[in-house]
Amino acid sequence: MKLKVYADRMSQPSRAVIIFCKVNGIEFDEVLIILAKRQQFSPEFKEINPLGKVPSIVDGRFKLFESHTILIYLASAFPSVADHWYPNDLSKRAKIHSVLDWHHTNLRPGAAGYVMNTVLAPFLGRSLDSKAAAEAEKILTKSLSTLETFWLKGNAKFLLGSNQPSIADLSLVCELMQLQVLDEKDRLRLFSPYKKVEEWIENTRKATQPHFDVVHKTLYGAKDKFDKQRKMSKPGLQSKM
Amino acid sequence: MKLKVYADRMSQPSRAVIILCKVNGIEFDEVLIILAKRQQLSPEFKEINPLGKVPTIVDGRFKLFESHAILIYLASAFPSVADHWYPNDLSKRAKIHSVLDWHHTNLRPGAAGYVMNTVLAPFLGRSLDSKAAAEAEKILTKSLSTLETFWLKGNAKFLLGSSQPSVADLSLVCEIMQLQVLDEKDRLRLFSPYKKVEEWIENTRKATQPHFDVVHKTL
Numbered sequence: 001m002k003l004k005v006y007a008d009r010m011s012q013p014s015r016a017v018i019i020f021c022k023v024n025g026i027e028f029d030e031v032l033i034i035l036a037k038r039q040q041f042s043p044e045f046k047e048i049n050p051l052g053k054v055p056s057i058v059d060g061r062f063k064l065f066e067s068h069t070i071l072i073y074l075a076s077a078f079p080s081v082a083d084h085w086y087p088n089d090l091s092k093r094a095k096i097h098s099v100l101d102w103h104h105t106n107l108r109p110g111a112a113g114y115v116m117n118t119v120l121a122p123f124l125g126r127s128l129d130s131k132a133a134a135e136a137e138k139i140l141t142k143s144l145s146t147l148e149t150f151w152l153k154g155n156a157k158f159l160l161g162s163n164q165p166s167i168a169d170l171s172l173v174c175e176l177m178q179l180q181v182l183d184e185k186d187r188l189r190l191f192s193p194y195k196k197v198e199e200w201i202e203n204t205r206k207a208t209q210p211h212f213d214v215v216h217k218t219l220y221g222a223k224d225k226f227d228k229q230r231k232m233s234k235p236g237l238q239s240k241m
Numbered sequence: 242m243k244l245k246v247y248a249d250r251m252s253q254p255s256r257a258v259i260i261l262c263k264v265n266g267i268e269f270d271e272v273l274i275i276l277a278k279r280q281q282l283s284p285e286f287k288e289i290n291p292l293g294k295v296p297t298i299v300d301g302r303f304k305l306f307e308s309h310a311i312l313i314y315l316a317s318a319f320p321s322v323a324d325h326w327y328p329n330d331l332s333k334r335a336k337i338h339s340v341l342d343w344h345h346t347n348l349r350p351g352a353a354g355y356v357m358n359t360v361l362a363p364f365l366g367r368s369l370d371s372k373a374a375a376e377a378e379k380i381l382t383k384s385l386s387t388l389e390t391f392w393l394k395g396n397a398k399f400l401l402g403s404s405q406p407s408v409a410d411l412s413l414v415c416e417i418m419q420l421q422v423l424d425e426k427d428r429l430r431l432f433s434p435y436k437k438v439e440e441w442i443e444n445t446r447k448a449t450q451p452h453f454d455v456v457h458k459t460l
Contacts, residue, residue, distance in 0.1 A: 050391055051343075062332050069338035076331050090317050091303050097310035102292075104345040150291055 003028040004058040006048055008035045009218035012112070013067030014055040016174040020071055020167065022211040024081045028057075036123050068100045071167040084164035095160045099151055099168045107147070107175055110140030115178050118186070119226060137190075144194045147172075152196045157203040165207045173204040177216060181223050183230055244269040245299040247289055249276045250459035253353070254308030255296040257415040261312055261408065263452040265322045269298075277364050309341045312408040325405035336401045340392055340409045348388070348416055351381030356419050359427070378431075385435045388413075393437045398444040406448045414445040421460055 005021065005028050007014035021028050033039045033054050040052040049056040049065050056065040059077070064070055075086035087093055113136030117129045151159050158169045176197075179187055191198060205212045246262065246269045248255035262269050274280045274295050281293040290297040290306050297306040300318070305311055316327035328334055354377030358370045392400050399410045417438075420428050432439060446453045 051387065062335075064335050064339060066339040066342040068342050069335055072338055073331065073335040090314060094303075094305050094310050094314040097313055098305060098307040101307040101309050101345060104342065105349070108346070146292065 001060055004031055005029070006031045006033050006045065006054055006056040006058075008033050008054050009215060010222060011035060011054050012174045012178050013171070015177070015215050015219070016067055016167075016171045017055045017057070017070050017074075019174070019208055019211050019215050020074060020085070020170055022215070023208050024074075024078065024085070026074060026078050026080065038125070068104075068167075068171060071171060075167060082164075084162070085167050087166070092160075092162075096166050096168045099159055100171060102146075102151075103168075103172055103175065106139065107143040107172060110136055110138075110143045111175050111178055112136075114140050115181060119181050140190065144190070144197055147200075148194045148196050152200055158200065165204055169200070169204045170208065173201050176201060177219060180216075180219055181226050184227070242301055245272055246270070247272045247274050247286065247295055247297040247299075249274050249281075249295050250456060252276060252295050253415045253419050254412070256418070256456050256460070257408075257412045258296045258298070258308055258311050258315070260415070260449055260452050260456050261315060261322075261326070261411055263456070264449050265315075265319065265326070267315060267319050267321065279366070309345075309408070309412060312412060316408055323405075325403070325407060327408050333401075333403075337407050337409045340400055341412060343387075343392075344409075344413055344416065347380065348384040348413060351377055351379075351384045352416050352419055353377075355381050356422060360422050381431065385431070385438055388441075389435045389437050393441055399441065399448075406445055410441070410445045411449065414442050417442060418457060418460060421457075 003021070003026065005014075005017060007018055007030055009015055009018070018030065020026075033045055035054065039045065040049075040054060046052060048058060048063060051065065053065050055067055055070060056063065057070050057073075058064075059073075064073060072086055075081045086096065114133055116124075116126075117133035117136060119128075121128045154161050157163050158165050159172070160166070160168070179190065182190075244262070244267065246255075246258060248259055248271055250256055250259070259271065261267070274286055276295065280286060281290075281295060287293060289299060289304060292306065294306050296308055296311060297304065298311050298314075299305075300314075305314060313327055316322045327337065355374055357365075357367075358374035358377060360369075362369045395402050398404050399406050400413070401407070401409070420431065423431075
């Protein structure tokens with residue numbers, strides 16, 4: 001019975017799980033749960049995950065949610081997955097756990113909070129909150145700085161001094177990709193001091209092509225939509241009548 | 242060279258790591274880092290952990306922070322630790338990871354946020370924030386409800402239907418213990434609907450005595 005992955009490609013952790021499966025040749029059926037249509041609250045999906053979260057997986061009778069957990073489980077359970085994604089070495093593994101945990105309490109509230117409160121909220125039935133956006137921006141900036149000076153310290157291509165990607169690289173880069181839906185000027189403003197971070201995102205992207213871009217198509221499409229709306233609502237750029 | 246644990250027993254994740262070590266007979270030197278005196282920002286501690294967080298461990302030349310990562314590392318690296326703390330079975334292990342992750346994005350912001358903004362902030366050089374407290378309370382209440390109806394579903398003594406404690410039980414119960422610093426009436430108000438949660442806290446406490454109470458003396 002094939003692995004089932006319940007996901008929405010607009011969701012950062014969903015993308016990480018899907019890309020991981022594709023890169024490692026793990027066969028799966030993807031079941032689309034559209035968050036903007038509140039499909040995570042359907043009775044059918046509540047059977048799969050009572051907490052209504054994506055991504056969720058079903059492997060036979062085993063159900064699991066929380067993307068870091070899923071990435072670890074897949075890396076451990078499927079023999080086709082190369083060791084560098086989740087090394088057997090206890091110390092390397094512990095370091096990967098530590099950056100994944102740091103992600104949950106730093107990068108994620110920063111990045112997701114900022115994007116939610118400047119762009120995405122209305123599409124998920126909420127209102128934009130400029131105070132929350134300002135607080136999230138502080139956390140995001142601090143997180144980008146910590147990535148630049150600590151997690152990417154040295155000259156390696158990936159996090160924690162590694163020259164091969166791990167599940168942590170995939171998870172954190174998918175998180176940062178969410179910032180693509182921002183106004184381009186805003187995004188450049190946020191990222192411009194962080195050259196190592198930009199390089200690392202590109203390294204992770206290259207290491208997982210073509211799947212990385214294929215899976216991010218949904219997000220790029222949303223970005224185009226938002227860019228068009230921003231252009232139309234700018235004063236002085238009305239179409240010639 | 243003995244394991245070193247840099248900790249402040251006022252910090253929930255610090256207590257979880259210390260209790261796991263004591264319960265499992267893992268020898269260690271505890272180095273006190275007093276958060277209220279901003280000792281986590283000292284140059285000496287920045288050598289150990291540039292992000293200035295407790296708990297942090299040093300095992301030989303290996304330095305590690307983030308309490309969940311530490312609990313997992315200790316359970317895996319020290320043979321005296323019984324399997325139930327962090328089972329070898331992949332599916333059981335995955336379920337433990339999922340509740341630990343849920344903790345970080347639900348119970349922790351709820352419980353720690355509420356305690357910070359109603360009691361602890363002034364002792365850490367910040368101001369109480371009633372709006373933040375109200376938002377944290379919403380998350381806390383939702384988290385207690387999720388514990389009661391989902392993570393503690395069934396009749397088992399511990400999380401995820403287990404009859405023995407895991408690192409997840411220890412981590413989450415230490416988090417909830419932080420609510421002890423609240424006004425007793427406030428604490429009873431928050432907890433009263435959640436009988437399974439109260440029982441589970443007591444089960445975890447009993448399973449780790451006398452160390453649980455010893456380590457919570459500071460709190």
